[in-house]
Amino acid sequence: MSDSLAALLTALADDELIIGHRHSEWTGFAPHIEEDVAFSSIAQDEIGHAAAYYTRLSQLGHASDADRLALGKDTVDYRNAIICERPNGDWSYTLARHWLYDAADSVRLEALESSADHELAALATKMRREERYHLLHADTWMKRVAAGPVEGRTLLITSLGSAFAESAGLFEPIVEEEAAIEAGWLPAPSHELRARFLARTAESLEDWGLPAEVHAGLDRSAEFVASSSGDLIAGRDRPGKDSPVASHGALGGRRGHHSEDFKSLWDDMTSTYRSNPGAAW
Amino acid sequence: MTTTTGSVTGAVWAALAGVADPEIPTVSVVDMGMIKKVDVAGSTARITILPTFTGCPAVPIIKEDVERAVSSLEEIEAAIVDFSFEPPWTSDRITEEGRSKLAAFGLAPPTGKGPVLITDIGLPKVAICPFCASKNTSIDNPFGPTPCRSLYYCNACRNPFEQFKPV
Numbered sequence: 461m462s463d464s465l466a467a468l469l470t471a472l473a474d475d476e477l478i479i480g481h482r483h484s485e486w487t488g489f490a491p492h493i494e495e496d497v498a499f500s501s502i503a504q505d506e507i508g509h510a511a512a513y514y515t516r517l518s519q520l521g522h523a524s525d526a527d528r529l530a531l532g533k534d535t536v537d538y539r540n541a542i543i544c545e546r547p548n549g550d551w552s553y554t555l556a557r558h559w560l561y562d563a564a565d566s567v568r569l570e571a572l573e574s575s576a577d578h579e580l581a582a583l584a585t586k587m588r589r590e591e592r593y594h595l596l597h598a599d600t601w602m603k604r605v606a607a608g609p610v611e612g613r614t615l616l617i618t619s620l621g622s623a624f625a626e627s628a629g630l631f632e633p634i635v636e637e638e639a640a641i642e643a644g645w646l647p648a649p650s651h652e653l654r655a656r657f658l659a660r661t662a663e664s665l666e667d668w669g670l671p672a673e674v675h676a677g678l679d680r681s682a683e684f685v686a687s688s689s690g691d692l693i694a695g696r697d698r699p700g701k702d703s704p705v706a707s708h709g710a711l712g713g714r715r716g717h718h719s720e721d722f723k724s725l726w727d728d729m730t731s732t733y734r735s736n737p738g739a740a741w
Numbered sequence: 742m743t744t745t746t747g748s749v750t751g752a753v754w755a756a757l758a759g760v761a762d763p764e765i766p767t768v769s770v771v772d773m774g775m776i777k778k779v780d781v782a783g784s785t786a787r788i789t790i791l792p793t794f795t796g797c798p799a800v801p802i803i804k805e806d807v808e809r810a811v812s813s814l815e816e817i818e819a820a821i822v823d824f825s826f827e828p829p830w831t832s833d834r835i836t837e838e839g840r841s842k843l844a845a846f847g848l849a850p851p852t853g854k855g856p857v858l859i860t861d862i863g864l865p866k867v868a869i870c871p872f873c874a875s876k877n878t879s880i881d882n883p884f885g886p887t888p889c890r891s892l893y894y895c896n897a898c899r900n901p902f903e904q905f906k907p908v
Binding site for chain 2: 494502504505506509511512578582585586589590592593596
């Protein structure tokens with residue numbers, strides 16, 4: 461099978477699995493019951509989408525089954541963007557990341573509807589219709605908090621700054637991106653998708669009366685580190701192309717470099733699978 | 742061999758009409774418009790199913806139920822179930838009968854005719870209470886107990902109810 465198609469599917473699947481896992485951590489803990497239901501349901505959708513991507517990978521002869529692709533691998537084998545693995549932090553960071561992730565995912569799915577891999581194109585078409593509800597949910601919250609009391613609005617703006625910087629990781633080119641574009645698996649390069657994402661999110665920020673400056677974090681993504689508390693801290697480990705120490709920046713996820721936060725997520729997420737690999741639950 | 746392939750195909754469809762949606766037991770997979778096609782070759786039936794939602798956890802149960810129901814037919818020895826996302830399952834695929842059964846179950850059927858345009862996907866502005874038919878309803882949560890449902894409240898008969906998401 462094509463390695464570049466496998467690389468693309470792995471990045472898509474790992475993003476969905478890890479963001480889904482983070483969303484699922486709100487189950488039982490969200491600020492109120494309706495959001496508990498909402499984040500649990502969104503998590504279920506995202507993890508279901510991951511399962512569909514992993515299933516496509518296994519159909520292509522990449523591994524025996526979806527569970528193994530999702531849970532039977534080491535941390536360095538995950539290709540999710542680092543933004544997906546960041547701890548949920550407070551509610552403002554949760555919302556900021558939810559909005560940016562789903563805005564990015566919608567841009568990506570729209571492009572993938574014309575993928576040369578027919579199965580992937582069909583999946584993208586289906587998922588995009590479902591993801592619409594996630595975006596509506598995120599938009600509703602953004603609008604409400606943007607127009608709400610100053611404390612919440614201020615927290616949201618701070619979190620948007622860090623989440624925007626981290627969102628660069630979602631558009632970090634996948635391994636073998638040129639081959640994936642050449643073959644038509646990925647219909648548009650990551651930098652072009654990122655430009656669409658920036659244009660769309662800029663429009664929303666303006667509509668909601670949020671400062672365009674939160675976008676600024678993006679260009680400094682390599683130099684700045686977003687902590688889970690939502691503060692921007694000057695980064696020590698600027699990710700280079702072959703740097704093994706890219707773990708604290710926004711970039712590196714597509715090459716298997718992850719943040720410290722990822723280890724505990726991975727421990728928790730895979731513990732059941734590791735207790736009896738291959739078992740049907 | 743006394744039966745023709747055509748009538749065996751009919752028998753398979755009839756068997757499918759008896760397979761309930763595991764999460765909405767009053768409607769069948771046929772009512773839900775989930776059956777893309779049925780191919781019968783000799784004593785093998787191949788059934789292609791469109792999942793309603795990609796992440797629907799009921800999918801493996803549906804597969805087992807369909808295999809069991811179809812392979813129990815006298816004319817069928819092997820039932821093979823495939824899943825497809827093409828075309829995407831859209832809520833307009835639910836049959837008229839399916840819609841009445843959903844309402845009887847207390848789940849308001851999706852409104853509108855024809856597949857919803859992607860830009861129009863969203864919850865209905867006015868949801869109709871499946872218990873008292875009132876339009877005096879309000880949304881509690883766009884998300885619900887399964888990926889395909891949202892939560893509403895009827896201000897007239899004071900019942901909470903679920904609305905199937907248009908998709």
